[in-house]
Amino acid sequence: MFTFSPIGFVKSPYTETSKIPRGCGAKHDAEGVLEILPEFAPGLLDIEGFSHLYVVWTFDRADGFDLVAHPPTDEKRPHGVFATRSPRRPNPIALTVVELLGREGGSLRVRGVDMLDGTPILDIKPYLSSIPEEKLQRGWLKEAEDRKAKGE
Numbered sequence: 388m389f390t391f392s393p394i395g396f397v398k399s400p401y402t403e404t405s406k407i408p409r410g411c412g413a414k415h416d417a418e419g420v421l422e423i424l425p426e427f428a429p430g431l432l433d434i435e436g437f438s439h440l441y442v443v444w445t446f447d448r449a450d451g452f453d454l455v456a457h458p459p460t461d462e463k464r465p466h467g468v469f470a471t472r473s474p475r476r477p478n479p480i481a482l483t484v485v486e487l488l489g490r491e492g493g494s495l496r497v498r499g500v501d502m503l504d505g506t507p508i509l510d511i512k513p514y515l516s517s518i519p520e521e522k523l524q525r526g527w528l529k530e531a532e533d534r535k536a537k538g539e
């Protein structure tokens with residue numbers, strides 16, 4: 388067993404899940420603030436140089452899990468939960484890449500939040516990817532996007 392405690396909380400414009408964009412083509416450009424608790428704020432030293440961050444957080448308002456999910460990007464077809472980003476997972480851990488807009492003390496202004504207001508943050512890391520675009524495969528999502536583009 389592991390026990391984690393939040394390093395901070397998200398200030399988000401979203402108070403209801405229904406307001407968070409979802410499905411094919413959803414744009415995540417909402418701005419929010421990652422409020423880091425004073426005891427952890429020294430850990431933000433030198434974070435300003437990174438344009439994007441990974442935010443590891445918890446789906447604290449998810450209730451249980453399903454091993455097979457029906458994501459909004461492909462509602463008619465089931466996919467294994469580990470092939471999706473469903474909130475209903477055995478360990479309710481979430482990962483969002485946000486753009487860092489600025490820092491005021493322990494507050495990070497960011498763009499790209501998809502979490503509810505008050506969501507606990509478990510960790511923050513600089514976003515770094517060395518995988519070339521042509522090597523990335525989008526699995527069932529690409530097929531769902533292609534079907535949507537054809538109007539199917």
Ligand SMILES: C[S@@+](CC[C@H](N)C(=O)[O-])C[C@H]1O[C@@H](n2cnc3c(N)ncnc32)[C@H](O)[C@@H]1O
Binds near residue numbers: 409447502
């Ligand atoms: C599809 S998940 C993706 C989250 C993250 N980007 C990831 O990939 O792990 C995003 C959805 O999680 C739900 N959600 C957001 N904040 C939540 C919270 N604190 N507890 C439970 N569900 C939440 C909302 O329905 C939102 O649309």
